[in-house]
Amino acid sequence: GYYSHRVALPARGFVGGKVPLGLKRKGLRIVVTGGAGFVGSHLVDRLIARGDSVIVVDNFFTGRKENVMHHFGNPNFELIRHDVVEPLLLEVDQIYHLACPASPVHYKFNPVKTIKTNVVGTLNMLGLAKRIGARFLLTSTSEVYGDPLQHPQVETYWGNVNPIGVRSCYDEGKRTAETLTMDYHRGAQVEVRIARIFNTYGPRMCIDDGRVVSNFVAQALRKEPMTVYGDGKQTRSFQYVSDLVEGLMRLMEGEHVGPFNLGNPGEFTMLELAKVVQETIDPNARIEFRPNTEDDPHKRKPDITKAKELLGWEPKVSLRHGLPLMVSDFRKRIFGDHAGSDA
Ligand code: NAD
Ligand code: UDP
Numbered sequence: 001g002y003y004s005h006r007v008a009l010p011a012r013g014f015v016g017g018k019v020p021l022g023l024k025r026k027g028l029r030i031v032v033t034g035g036a037g038f039v040g041s042h043l044v045d046r047l048i049a050r051g052d053s054v055i056v057v058d059n060f061f062t063g064r065k066e067n068v069m070h071h072f073g074n075p076n077f078e079l080i081r082h083d084v085v086e087p088l089l090l091e092v093d094q095i096y097h098l099a100c101p102a103s104p105v106h107y108k109f110n111p112v113k114t115i116k117t118n119v120v121g122t123l124n125m126l127g128l129a130k131r132i133g134a135r136f137l138l139t140s141t142s143e144v145y146g147d148p149l150q151h152p153q154v155e156t157y158w159g160n161v162n163p164i165g166v167r168s169c170y171d172e173g174k175r176t177a178e179t180l181t182m183d184y185h186r187g188a189q190v191e192v193r194i195a196r197i198f199n200t201y202g203p204r205m206c207i208d209d210g211r212v213v214s215n216f217v218a219q220a221l222r223k224e225p226m227t228v229y230g231d232g233k234q235t236r237s238f239q240y241v242s243d244l245v246e247g248l249m250r251l252m253e254g255e256h257v258g259p260f261n262l263g264n265p266g267e268f269t270m271l272e273l274a275k276v277v278q279e280t281i282d283p284n285a286r287i288e289f290r291p292n293t294e295d296d297p298h299k300r301k302p303d304i305t306k307a308k309e310l311l312g313w314e315p316k317v318s319l320r321h322g323l324p325l326m327v328s329d330f331r332k333r334i335f336g337d338h339a340g341s342d343a
């Protein structure tokens with residue numbers, strides 16, 4: 001049965017992951033929903049390396065087996081094809097709930113499904129956490145701030161979100177997911193954590209997922225013009241994936257519910273980003289202007305004071321250092337392995 005493969009004791013006594021000297025830390029049993037996706041697969045790598053047993057739950061909408069295939073055959077790794085909109089029975093110590101498409105192109109593809117994933121999917125994972133007494137971490141988003149009227153964004157800001165727009169399935173879906181998370185915390189004493197993630201990039205991003213970093217990098221590599229939407233003066237703050245994973249793990253292991261902004265405060269216009277891509281890949285890469293999408297937020301930059309103070313976390317990898325790491329992965333995936341050597 002479910003209890004017989006129990007491999008670990010809850011490490012609740014060891015707050016912050018700090019195990020007394022001489023005592024070997026017992027592995028935890030951890031579910032990562034959306035673990036075959038971009039962020040999830042990097043998180044899984046870190047958890048497995050730490051000695052935990054990981055169960056990935058993913059419906060492969062935007063995730064890929066290739067992202068976790070290197071763990072196949074490891075007895076500490078399990079992959080379940082499952083849609084979180086359906087109930088799920090498991091016994092674990094922690095739940096990292098990431099399942100949800102993150103790129104605007106993907107989450108707008110079937111907006112009602114995006115809402116179901118955020119609302120029903122999150123409800124199911126909270127119901128699971130309640131039943132088994134697991135700690136639950138929600139990956140929310142900077143999009144809960146909408147087109148922000150406060151800059152940079154602090155966690156206490158309530159946001160400026162259009163409830164009936166084309167991005168609402170995601171923004172409002174995540175806002176509801178946060179609400180559900182807090183209500184299970186207050187009403188059912190579930191131990192919860194909320195991360196508000198700002199734009200993140202790195203290896204394993206879907207090459208054609210439509211997000212700006214993956215688009216510019218793939219376009220520059222393919223000698224296609226980089227598509228700048230609108231006037232290119234809108235800003236985003238780009239975080240390298242390893243920094244995010246470190247923040248998520250500190251948040252899960254720490255004592256604070258959050259919400260916490262997890263992002264890199266380095267702010268760039270899309271034109272500045274295009275320039276960094278030119279410097280990294282091809283100084284001759286061209287830029288082409290395209291009409292912007294509806295409801296596009298004008299600015300976005302995290303205030304990370306709270307995470308610095310309470311989690312002892314801040315990003316370490318700048319855009320200029322992180323981008324080349326992503327470029328060599330994209331080069332290999334676009335042109336094949338032989339192209340990796342000159343990356
Ligand atoms: P991703 O699209 O690469 O990964 C999402 C994963 O969830 C995929 O593997 C997908 O197949 C899976 N999934 C989607 N719907 C599902 C469902 N109904 N049931 C089971 N699995 C499902 O995206 P990502 O960038 O890795 O994002 C991970 C999480 O982080 C998401 O919750 C996203 O909202 C959040 N986030 C990401 C960013 C970012 O910049 N990457 C920013 C803010 C928030
Ligand atoms: N749920 C689940 N796995 C569990 C426990 C619950 O998927 O181990 C789902 C359950 O199907 C329900 C949701 O989580 O749809 C909320 O569960 P809860 O027990 O909080 O509410 P209730 O079932 O009483 O409505």
Ligand code: UDP
Pocket residue numbers: 103104199210211212213215216227228229230232234236270292293296297
């Ligand atoms: N963007 C762009 N060119 C692209 C894709 C996106 O200029 O090829 C812009 C987009 O209009 C937005 C910013 O880049 O202002 C970030 O878009 P993305 O889809 O990456 O993330 P999000 O809007 O969710 O922050």
